[in-house]
Amino acid sequence: MNKIIRILKKPSVWVIAVLVIGAVVWGVMRWEGKDVVYDTTAAKRADIERTVSVTGKVRPAENVELAFERSGRIAAVHAVVSGKVAAGTLLAEIEHADLSAQYAEGEAARAVQRAKLAEMKKGARTEDIEVSKVRVVTATQALADARINLSNVTQKATVDLEDDYDSTRAALVKSMNVALGSLFTLTDIQLKYYSGSDQQGTSIADAKATAVMLLLGAPGTGRWTNDALSARYGGVRQAIVIMQASPTHTNTESTLISAEKALASIKSALDAVPITATLTTTEAASLQTEKSNISGELVALAAKEQAIAVQKAANESAITTAQTSVHSAESALASAEAELVLKQSGATAEQIAAQEAAVAQADANMQSVNAQLAKAFLYAPIAGVVTRQDAKVGQIVGASVAVISLISELEFEIEARVPEADVAAVKIGDLATVTLDAYGNDVVFNARVVAIDPAETIVDGVATYKTTFAFLAKDARVKSGMTANIDVVTDRREGAVVVPRRAISKQGSDAFLRVLDSAGIVHEVKVLVGLIGSDGNAEIIEGIHEGDAVIISSPVQ
Secondary structure, X not given: OHHHHHHHOOHHHHHHHHHHHHHHHHHHHXXXXXXXXXXXXXXXXXEEEEEEEEEEEEEEOOEEEEEOOOOEEEEEEOOOOOOEEOOOOEEEEEOOHHHHHHHHHHHHHHHHHHHHHHHHHHOOOHHHHHHHHHHHHHHHHHHHHHHHHHHHHHHHHHHHHHHHHHHHHHHHHHHHHHHHHHHHHHHHHHHHHOOOOOHHHHHHHHHHHHHHHHHHOOOOOOOOOHHHHHOOOOHHHHHHHHHHHOOOHHHHHHHHHHHHHHHHHHHHHHHOOOOOOOOOHHHHHHHHHHHHHHHHHHHHHHHHHHHHHHHHHHHHHHHHHHHHHHHHHHHHHHHHHHHHHHHHXXXXXXXXXXHHHHHHHHHHHHXXXXXXXXXXXXXXXXXXXXXEEOOOOOOEEOOOOEEEEEEEOOOXXXXXXXXXXXXXXXOXXXXXEEEEOOOOOOOEEEEEEEEEOOOOEEEOOEEEEEEEEEEOOOXXXXXXXXXXXXXXXXXXXXXXEEXXXXXXXXXXXXXXXXXXXXXXXXXXXXXXXXXXOOOOEEEEEEOOXXXXXXXXXXXXX
């Protein structure tokens, strides 16, 4: 401790301490007083391209075989053999009504999603909120009406069905009386003419016994008298009494089925009695009348059974329709209430992000359909003469099957090998710029993709696809065997808002830019990135505007 005190007493130590403290204070003051400088660039409008670069060889021009990229039925053919065509001429097309409809539907869906996004970002006006309130009131009343209608439909269905059951119960009572009358007539004739034990008498007695068992519930009654039969109250007769005392649907339906069986057995018993000269004219007429009466009752009961089934089906359909209306009204009210809440509170950042994703999805769907639609048309990739035309209207052609051949008007073309990683981006008709080693990079020739082999070729262990390019104009400087450096333009946007790609940062699947406002405040802005160009720039579809100051590096002191 004494040693430390002796050191602190030395003047040189105090001088050094003062200098160090002063330097620290000066540095802090200097840091706080100096402005932070950001390296920024202005978002600008420019054309942006994505290119694929390959190397190839110039060779004498040959026939170009043209094929559709998808299979289908040929709808129209515009090329004729020996006919001259310009580059870009439509040669043939396959049916594409379904894709055209999908394209129109996709455009409409995209417009809806974009409109929703614009409305979310703009926020609701007072007038819009009032309109939404009116929609809630209207939807509430519609739901109340739908529920009242459901109640009315249900009540009517119950009444209508009950009317059918009441009518059926009345018909059953009537059928029972008719059946008893027929049974009594049958018994009178039986006991007068067929009471013996011969075959005819036995047959009638057996048929009668079956009928009585079903109708009155008494066994062994084949030779009973009418007085004995009148005293029996079993079978269908008893079921009708129970049904009248407890007129449930179940009782009515079971009695109806039993009565139909009993009446059918009575008719069989009546049919067992032969109409011969033995019977008097009155007896024969009575027997025939009873047969007709029973047949009529069977038809009437079957009609009642059918009426109940039809009414049940009609009730179920009407109630289901009414219930569906209630569910629809409930959904409409919930939607209207949600819309009102949304307009009153405004869209959240998450909702806007979700809607932006929906817009991006709609754009992607449109690009996909557009790409498929483009495959339905066959264009001349170069100017030339048609040497073969095998396409016929109505014919079904497969993908990659050559149907038309062209011979170029030019003398030379370029054959190159496109790696598997890039070939998906290259398509027939893409434009390309070409430089030849013989003339250096300052001399540029224009070309177009005219053919892509469907099968791969392995070069140094890498799958490549032979791709043919046609020069767009004759040039005496082009000679066979020259090495060509080709840049294929696989996608292009004109007048897009672009920023350097290195300014974009990623957080999961979302992309962000740091933007410096006029007050020097940094804002992190979520953006929707479009085409990534080969020049290091990227297209920004949403999130920033032309002229915004985009930060491209960390601050400099």
